[in-house]
Amino acid sequence: MKVLGIFASPRKEGNTELLLEELLKGAEKEGASVERLYLRDFTITPCKECHGCDNTGSCVILDDMEKIYPKLLEADAVVLASPIFFYGVTAWAKALIDRSQAFWARKYLLKDSSFGKEGKKRKGFFISVGATKGAKVFEGAVLTVKYFFDVLNADYAGELLFKEVEAKGDILKHPEALQQSFEAGRRLVQNP
Ligand SMILES: Cc1cc2nc3c(=O)[nH]c(=O)nc-3n(C[C@H](O)[C@H](O)[C@H](O)COP(=O)(O)O)c2cc1C
Secondary structure (H helix, E strand, O other), X not given: OEEXXXXXXXXXXXXXXXXXXXXXXXXXXXXXXXXXXXHHHOOOOOOOOOOOOOOOXXXXXXXXXXXXXXXXXXXXXXXXEEEXXXXXXXXXHHHHHHHOHHHHHHHXXXXXXXXXXXXXXXXXXXXXXXXXXXXXXXXXXXXXHHHHHHHOOEEEEEEEEEOOOOOOXXXXXXXXXXXXXXXXXXXXXXXX
């Protein structure tokens, strides 16, 4: 099983990074092959809404997304880890998600069977962290990510969302959160 871990925080060794790293270690322990994608190292231009992908299912923008599209397609499970920025995912994550419009076109406009019922099924898992304790802090991001996973033919396999975690490395004060993430990685592989 191939697990693609997408690190969407600009902050190195930040809270979502530590959580996703634990999840991936759990997946590796169960024998998964794991790839780590640090979005801050990639240049992802925002979607231009040119509809260039409508007839082809391919994006006309030539940038680092060209490297990322095949990784999304090859993955059996995609794990996205993004902190909450202004009640949503980070700009890196959102740019990647919006550029998945090319897959949306394949699935819904071009009726590409590889995205249909007979196509490859994937799993999606979301990790997020926010500084505040607002009741709705994760609502927007979760909706965005669920819709992204739908385009990838990925079932929403689960989420780990932690409030009131702000400074770099604060999540280390919650070892149970890291343990939960490790176990989530194991379960992701154990229940294909
Ligand atoms: C630009 C920016 C916007 C943020 N917006 C929110 C927000 O709307 N709600 C919230 O709870 N935390 C917000 N935060 C706090 C981060 O979600 C929090 O510090 C988190 O722990 C960062 O995770 P990381 O270490 O993985 O980058 C924001 C932080 C930044 C830098």
